[in-house]
Amino acid sequence: MAKNSRxxxxxxNLQRMLNVGLIFLAAILVVFLIKETIHLGQMLFVNSQEVxxxxxxxxxxxxxxxxEFIALIVKYFESGYHFPLRYFIYIGITAIIRLIIVDHESPxxxxxxxxxxxxxxxxxxxxxxxxxxxE
Numbered sequence: 001m002a003k004n005s006r007x008x009x010x011x012x013n014l015q016r017m018l019n020v021g022l023i024f025l026a027a028i029l030v031v032f033l034i035k036e037t038i039h040l041g042q043m044l045f046v047n048s049q050e051v052x053x054x055x056x057x058x059x060x061x062x063x064x065x066x067x068e069f070i071a072l073i074v075k076y077f078e079s080g081y082h083f084p085l086r087y088f089i090y091i092g093i094t095a096i097i098r099l100i101i102v103d104h105e106s107p108x109x110x111x112x113x114x115x116x117x118x119x120x121x122x123x124x125x126x127x128x129x130x131x132x133x134x135e
Contacts, residue, residue, distance in 0.1 A: 015081065026073045033066040054101060061098040068094060089124045093117055 040059050043051045072087045100113045 019077075019081075022073050022076065026070055029066050029070050029073075033063070033070065036063045036066060058098060058101050061094060061101060065091065065094055065098065085127050086124055089120050089127065093120050093124075096120070 036059065040056075040063060043056055043059060068087070068091045072083065072091065075087055076083050096113050096117050100110055104110050
């Protein structure tokens with residue numbers, strides 16, 4: 001009995017440390033999201049020189065990555081300390097799209113990245129089926 005209560009105490013304290021760490025990480029991500037918002041605003045409205053469309057699209061995709069990570073942390077707390085698989089898949093798709101935008105020199109690499117996106121979309125479809133959906 002004492003061993004079980006000790007295990008629960010350890011698990012509860014580790015969960016608290018994880019929660020504090022995730023709140024700290026969320027605060028850092030919010031700061032970076034604000035910085036990215038300011039940077040995008042400067043690229044659009046302040047810079048008088050021509051802004052590359054690739055740089056603008058890359059900035060927007062980075063913005064969505066920050067947004068998705070913050071949403072993942074929020075969903076973690078809302079779903080009772082559980083990270084839903086589909087949010088990781090969304091983040092993976094967005095990250096690969098950013099990679100294609102930034103590194104599109106090699107057609108073979110772009111094809112492999114596109115196949116990776118297709119695989120993630122199929123995985124997302126399977127994860128959202130009624131048998132695998134937990135929410």
